[in-house]
Amino acid sequence: MIMTPVSIRYMVDDVATSIDFYCGQLGFTVEQDARPAFASVTRGALRLLLSGPGSSGARAMPDGRQPVPGGWNRILLVVPDLKEEVAHLKSAGLVFRNDIITGVGGSQTLLEDPSGNVIELFQPAAH
Template sequence: MAQFRYIVDDVDAAIAFYQGKFGFTLEEQYGPAMAILSKDDLQLWVAGPPASASKPMPDGRKPEPGGWGRIVILVDDLDAMVASMTESGVTFRNQIVEGPGGRQILCDDPSGNAVELFEPS
């Protein structure tokens, strides 16, 4: 099983987003500090401000949400998923783009972390 960690602003908001939008299951929660969610062969660890993963580095840099690293969620009907998520207020970074392997779009979770929705060809 692969594990992936996102730094988030609010662990409860992250849990609601990943459960509600993508069907992740909450495995464990450590208050506002951290939660572990799973879907298929992926564990997503979300670390809030109190988590050790959110502590500043020795040089002063502070881990924060955002950036371009992302998990990829495979979907069967990208248009329907985008319509549903748009209706519920999810923010998208771009429009649907097509490539040799399929179609994709990037949305933001509640903390601004990228999530790629991908519909294979």
């Protein structure tokens, strides 16, 4: 069986700003750059499609609804030291929706990209 990357599409307000955020702050690599409409970035087996206002993914639905950034669905990135990662990202002026919370499975927090899409940063509990 051939393993292919898992692809997720995020609607973004500005593709260039999103590339800078994902590559500069979260360790993604540019796979395809078709600015200003679209880009894809990768991190491990995750391929994130960044669809700007001019992309085909941003076209209105038949009923008139428009795909927009934000919401609560999210990608989850595992980090080795959540407190350290949060401190680093906050020092870069990035926006979080909440403080770190801890449960049985580990600790997590919700980071927003420049368009308001959510990235969950997660540190598994030590077992």
